[in-house]
Amino acid sequence: MPDAADTAWLLAAFALVLSMTPALGLFYGGMVRSKSVLNMMMMCFSAVPIVWIVWVAVGYSMAFGPDHGGVIGNPITFAGLRDLFGHFGSGGADSAGMPLVGTIPAVLFVAFQAGFAMVTVALVAGAVADRMKFTSWLIFAGLWCLLVYVPVAHWVFSAPGLTAERGGWIATHLHAIDFAGGTVVEINSGASALVIALLLGRRAGWPRDPMRPHNLPFVMLGAGLLWFGWFGFNAGSTLAANGSAALITANTLGAGATSMVAWLIVERVRHGRPTSFGAASGVVAGLVAITPSCSSVTPIGALAVGAVAGAFASYAIELKFRWGYDDSLDVVGVHFVSGVVGMLMVGLVASSSTPAGVDGLLYGGGLDQLWRQAVAVVVVLAYALAVTAVIGLALKYTLGLRADPQHELDGIDDAQHAESAYDFHTPRGGRVDVGT
Template structure:
């Protein structure tokens, strides 16, 4: 069988398929987990709107993913290698069929590597969903819901799908001819430091600038309304991130084991580093800081989880925790209202993790590349820098264009009075909590 013809047909490996099936479910859980994480961070009058932005990404992305998105990411190169052929797998029709039951003694179904192609489809869809949801954190409290849904559809099509093709589409693995960052530039990004984290962070910055600041920011205190929800969300994200990173091996193998161990290590030490910065700077360590520190470390280890040693992962996590804890103050210095620190955590963390591959990568690890501190010179660091700048610039410019067009056509900003009263009430006709006075008999705060 010609290995350049995709999808290949054959019998899937049961162990690898089971692992990626589980990983796909874990990655899907990250988007509801992010809804808890973001929802707890905002004020009580906008929590439902914030959570709806995350959950709506699942529906919007899945429809477009089935129709043409998967094909744009993993189809063969068109337009000079900048995007996959949107018609090659349109509707997923060429990824189904074959002999599923093995009635002739041989199972023959479409595969990606050693797993069913449809399992890979579902796994990668989760990446697209959570990336779109991440962007919403930059515009909490002030963006109308339906314009957000329109923005999400346009953004995933014009920004995420092309960038994911550059980073995730490997020649001879997921397609016959794939993206330029992974195949031509040979930058290392195992699970999406550029395509997910930097991409979402740059988009959040552009959207926040076009949308404008929250009313009263930064004069008024806009504190998280539910810190336990933030910590629950961080825990769900950490759990899902094992599928995100280790699942990207597409096999139950040693590469997945390396990614899992490094994901654990970077998240743990980043939390410690963030809390240390808080203690030194503010005199106290906070639960909010602990949750944010975990996420910063997970962001940074995403591109580098197979390229660095377990000790190197501790270095990546420590750098991310400390630098992201400092970076969240940049919005006050430069005057952009990034509501939930998408820039400070995801953009900065993604840059740190991607560039540190050029410093801390070890040839003893699966990619077989030495970074600068392991005697590898500046070559890999240069490749990583080009990947960072390319994704950052593309996402920033195209997102700003999309946001501006929507701003002058359908409008994206909530009405001033709606924003003051609470966007939940006016956009969704709901409130997150019903506080009802008791009716005798000691029914208490939450009476019938």
Template sequence: MLASAALVLLMTPGLAFFYGGMVRAKGVLNMLMMSISAMGIVTVLWVLYGYSMAFGNDVGNFVGNPMQYWGLKGLVGGNAAAAVAADPSAGVDATAAIDIPLAGTIPQTVFVVFQLMFAIITVALVSGAVADRLKFGSWIAFAALWATFVYFPVAHWVFAFDGFTGEYGGWIANKLKAIDFAGGTAVHINSGVAGLALCLVLGKRKGWPGTPMRPHNLPFVMLGAGLLWFGWYGFNAGSAVSSGGTAGTTFLTTTVATAAAMLAWLLTEKIRDGHATTLGAASGIVAGLVVITPSCSSVNVLGALAIGAIGGVLCALAVGLKFKLGFDDALDVVGVHMIGGLTGTLLIGLFATPQAPAAVAGLFYGGGFDQLWRQAVGAFAVMAYSFIVTTILAFILKFTIGLRLDEEAEVNGIDEAEHAETGYDFATVGSSSVLGHHHPGVEG
């Protein structure tokens, strides 16, 4: 579980490179910084009250008790030890048993760090929708507010099972019984909808959609996709919270669906545009990972192939919606994470098989519509809550500290304006390699 947690943390720098490569050269550092800063902000809030809001005892079917584990009180300690009886002849005094709280079979501290990594990347995911134009200070404030009022409550609904960390958990997991193994609703639908809400309040980039805003570094994008795929095994297989058959199955279905989605995206591109692209391969990988996240424990290999292929095609088509509908989701957070998360969550209702670890029958395996309606209620509840609360938070920031860079700073580049740095120092490259040397036979 510690290794899985470390893998999930690696996903956030992976996401930073994935997003960083997709923006223009003058915005790469800000893109990296939005992901990296989430690692700082969310960690501090998580250990103070976030873990408690997500995994404390349910209050009003809405959130965990924020004071139950405030500052992780009562969770930090050494190894558990059995009681020792007194043995005067050997000079041994009686000692009471030392108990550290467990989550399932693992120390609760391990579960705390594992779930922290999910919280970090969910916040970081939102940043892709608002590239190049959101003030860095406003991003920091947004990240803190959004984690507190959107992610922590939704994580409680989806991930807090009765009796695992607190006695009473969240309504989606325990009352609705929707399946979301590793975060299709809590992570992907949640961040995708939030990205949509934030980019609508923020407005379009200067010159969008007329000015070409091509990715400045496709190798970065592919590096990021590779790190995400690697880290995602901690995300999906790690969510089994033990090493065994469930972890093995989820590792396998994750791989199969991701491969199918990448191929499906490339085929869609080839038919539509005449070319299969590097950006398409990287995006297809991420789409496949997103779409299998909720369903990796509830389908077999054929189900994983189908879900991956359907997700790859739908996400490839969905990324074009922003041009038709006129919202500037810069790096396709809506098309990949919202649509992918929704697709993967709903398809459980069709493809879930009783043989898989979750042991639930979907429509195609004789279960009727029972699981499908549960999936739909969970997905659309998270969607509505996230959209409404994110919109409110965005407007509060817009009319207090302001959200948007001024026009001149945006044109000159957000890296210079907000961080006083550039990703690439073109001036020194030019002078040392070409311009600074006197070539024989060249005048001047």
């Protein structure tokens, strides 16, 4: 039978993780111009149904089914989630034969992991803001989830107790540490965002015209909700209500905090003023970096991870102006760069006193863990770049990727969705009553 405390914690963690996708929609929606905010939020929200359909059909089975050569899971074993929800006795009572992952019901683990896939797909949308056809996005999201996210998830993650295997080649052969998805979520999405942004081309007028965030309170609220959800993302990955989850919670808090401070210091030195936009971005950078390392560093190590990520990412977001690629909402600068930082920092500041039980270079462990982390980064980067390019090119030369140029100028909200986020018109012949 499932453990009641662990199951209750995972139910809560699942809700936190699921909330991250609409929170990302709010975060991204505030960053774009007012004429494309609905389209941006729709791209994030649409990741929920698209991914769930793929996940239930074959995605989960390919990610967590019996291993084939360390590369992919069997797509048939759990297709349609068969054999994962068990049987119920008279009156709907749980059967003693319910499938478990660790000590929780397997079907809850399925839903929890689907939340990871949903927010990862939504992350890519930030690079294509203002200019991608919504229909092409929907098809891209489904294909990308199946062909890019799912295989990498199999390489890194595992479902203990459900099958004999414990993940693919990165987990079982390379022994790189990626607790909650630095490669699967962050490097995967960041590298893919770069490819699809290059295939789409620059936004009309970029970088000549100012394209400032239209609603900074949205951005800050979205960042706060993401921080809240990230506790379920990281600590929930323990699959248990235990001491490891407690340490990971503290590490997640610490990395987000120091990353924000580091970002603001860099911003103050380079540009003269710390900004709310920088504060929100800094928090997210630290949360990204602690995602792979949260189980392997001490609370002091988490502070270092966050500080390095915040400083590096605050510089990296400006590379797009130097190199000429239009990553609209800095998916590459924040998520890819901070994901790489988080993976490599494991090899530097991991401590054997933590649940991962490995020492990094600065704790006397030598270079052994660092090279393993670097190999995982390079391979996932190469895979994401290559497969995303194939998907993007196929769509570009069939359905087309980019919206009509006039639609971009007029506002993609109206062109793609026949809606506007803000209606400032007064009814003809009427008056506006202002409350006392």
